[in-house]
Amino acid sequence: MENYVVSALKYRPNTFETVVGQKSITKTLENAIQNNQLPQAMLFCGPRGVGKTTCARILAKQINDDNKSSDFSYNIFELDAASNNGVDDIRNLIDQVRIPPQTGNYKVYIIDEVHMLSGQAFNAFLKTLEEPPKYAIFILATTEKHKVIPTILSRCQIYDFKKISVTDIKSHLEKIAKKENISFDDESLFLVANKSDGALRDALSIFDRLVNFTNGNITKELAYKNLNILDHDVYFETFELIIKNDITNCLLLFNKVIEQGFNGQHFIDGLCLHFRDLLISKNSASQVLLEQNENLKTKYIDQAKIKDSSFILNAINLTEDCSYRYKNSKNQRLLTEICLMKLCSIESIELKKKIKILTKEEIYKKKTKESNKVKIEEIKKVEKVEKVEKVEKVEKVEKVEKKNISGLSISSLRAKKDIENLNIAKQKTTTLSKNFDSSFNQVTLNKSWNKFHEKLLTKGRKNLASILAIAEPEVLENNEITYTLTNETNKIELERNKIELLSFLKNELRNSNIKLHIKVNRLKEKTFIYSPLEKYEKLKKINPRIENLRKEFKLNL
Numbered sequence: 001m002e003n004y005v006v007s008a009l010k011y012r013p014n015t016f017e018t019v020v021g022q023k024s025i026t027k028t029l030e031n032a033i034q035n036n037q038l039p040q041a042m043l044f045c046g047p048r049g050v051g052k053t054t055c056a057r058i059l060a061k062q063i064n065d066d067n068k069s070s071d072f073s074y075n076i077f078e079l080d081a082a083s084n085n086g087v088d089d090i091r092n093l094i095d096q097v098r099i100p101p102q103t104g105n106y107k108v109y110i111i112d113e114v115h116m117l118s119g120q121a122f123n124a125f126l127k128t129l130e131e132p133p134k135y136a137i138f139i140l141a142t143t144e145k146h147k148v149i150p151t152i153l154s155r156c157q158i159y160d161f162k163k164i165s166v167t168d169i170k171s172h173l174e175k176i177a178k179k180e181n182i183s184f185d186d187e188s189l190f191l192v193a194n195k196s197d198g199a200l201r202d203a204l205s206i207f208d209r210l211v212n213f214t215n216g217n218i219t220k221e222l223a224y225k226n227l228n229i230l231d232h233d234v235y236f237e238t239f240e241l242i243i244k245n246d247i248t249n250c251l252l253l254f255n256k257v258i259e260q261g262f263n264g265q266h267f268i269d270g271l272c273l274h275f276r277d278l279l280i281s282k283n284s285a286s287q288v289l290l291e292q293n294e295n296l297k298t299k300y301i302d303q304a305k306i307k308d309s310s311f312i313l314n315a316i317n318l319t320e321d322c323s324y325r326y327k328n329s330k331n332q333r334l335l336t337e338i339c340l341m342k343l344c345s346i347e348s349i350e351l352k353k354k355i356k357i358l359t360k361e362e363i364y365k366k367k368t369k370e371s372n373k374v375k376i377e378e379i380k381k382v383e384k385v386e387k388v389e390k391v392e393k394v395e396k397v398e399k400v401e402k403k404n405i406s407g408l409s410i411s412s413l414r415a416k417k418d419i420e421n422l423n424i425a426k427q428k429t430t431t432l433s434k435n436f437d438s439s440f441n442q443v444t445l446n447k448s449w450n451k452f453h454e455k456l457l458t459k460g461r462k463n464l465a466s467i468l469a470i471a472e473p474e475v476l477e478n479n480e481i482t483y484t485l486t487n488e489t490n491k492i493e494l495e496r497n498k499i500e501l502l503s504f505l506k507n508e509l510r511n512s513n514i515k516l517h518i519k520v521n522r523l524k525e526k527t528f529i530y531s532p533l534e535k536y537e538k539l540k541k542i543n544p545r546i547e548n549l550r551k552e553f554k555l556n557l
Contacts, residue, residue, distance in 0.1 A: 021164035046161025049201030163198025
């Protein structure tokens with residue numbers, strides 16, 4: 001039996017042209033070799049299985065390729081830093097560097113997984129890496145660049161290898177399948193490419209496994225089964241049930257998935273990815289991001305047209321939230337089933353929200369409209385009444401004036417009297433309007449002030465009357481009046497009745513621009529002390545009946 005060679009080794013690239021998915025890096029290295037501008041220290045970093053070590057070996061071979069007859073394979077030294085990461089291993093390497101090559105122009109040192117070196121090993125390597133011999137080239141490879149110390153990074157020219165695209169991996173697998181006479185369909189190779197997550201070595205390993213499982217006849221159904229991937233048709237069917245609000249069949253479909261050996265996390269993550277693919281399928285510009293075969297692309301584009309973007313976004317939010325909470329959930333199956341129920345109820349939930357919003361808006365608008373209508377009607381009523389009253393007055397006057405009044409009859413005498421009263425009222429109104437903003441002085445102010453004081457006494461409002469009798473108001477410029485009190489309590493009481501006082505003064509003084517300032521003299525409040533006799537006299541002045549009370553009860557006040 002011949003020794004079997006896996007595809008990852010059998011089809012390992014020997015030239016830069018055959019390297020898959022790293023064109024920018026291979027082109028840079030080729031130009032550096034041709035122009036003799038190759039750096040002596042390089043760092044190849046990137047994910048696993050993307051061609052870092054392969055490119056290092058091709059580079060080491062090509063820089064010594066000038067001497068065709070010589071065997072220069074021993075000029076290439078590989079060190080696995082994962083297992084040789086001590087300071088002694090690096091010292092042995094440094095000792096080898098001191099010896100120049102016997103054949104060829106360069107000695108190439110490839111250190112794989114360089115991030116695994118210890119701190120002492122890194123420090124021992126620094127000086128050699130900074131000033132290597134002219135014939136020594138160091139190629140460091142790592143999957144975790146952030147773990148390499150900055151002093152090493154600063155001494156290297158860094159090449160970042162990227163994940164290989166699904167399309168490139170699928171094309172490479174197709175070439176190998178044709179060479180090996182293996183039958184396949186496009187969707188199965190796309191599944192392998194997607195499963196490998198950008199690593200060509202992983203894709204070739206999966207491909208070999210599929211070839212053995214299918215006896216060289218790879219189909220979509222067998223690929224789904226062997227790779228432990230849920231068929232895309234399951235997600236297309238789930239979406240169809242969701243848009244029909246069919247909770248029962250949606251839960252039954254999920255139960256079938258569980259019976260096939262898949263867990264809820266696997267199903268819900270795949271469903272979230274399905275919604276993502278639907279969303280990017282809605283726009284022709286973003287359809288480039290859909291890494292699927294043509295048949296699946298068409299399916300996604302057709303299904304994406306059924307619902308709008310907001311529906312799909314809501315579905316993504318629900319599935320993403322379920323996936324996030326899945327690990328910490330005590331009942332994971334129930335969590336997934338509740339998520340599916342919510343997905344089937346998206347439309348009804350959105351409809352209820354819209355109804356609630358509309359109802360609130362309509363109620364508010366209705367209330368606003370009704371209140372405005374009532375206000376308008378009230379205003380119209382008031383205006384109508386005023387208009388009617390004016391019209392009635394005018395008509396009454398006109399009738400009286402037009403009436404042929406006889407000087408002898410009683411009715412004529414009454415009519416004459418009405419006319420005279422109307423004329424007098426007109427004259428008074430005219431006079432008031434002419435003289436309403438007339439000026440006033442201290443004397444007229446005092447008269448009006450005392451008049452209001454007497455009015456308060458007649459109404460029995462003695463407390464406010466006593467406050468107005470404490471001092472005299474003072475006239476200032478610009479129709480302003482100031483009144484000074486002795487304490488804050490009196491000020492508060494007068495402020496309460498300020499509007500009434502002002503309206504009285506404006507009417508009496510025929511001036512609508514009067515302003516009243518009420519102040520408290522703190523010093524006066526402290527020093528203003530009445531003697532007992534003065535207090536009695538003050539009280540007697542406010543209420544003369546106190547004297548009658550004293551005499552009747554023979555009080556010694």
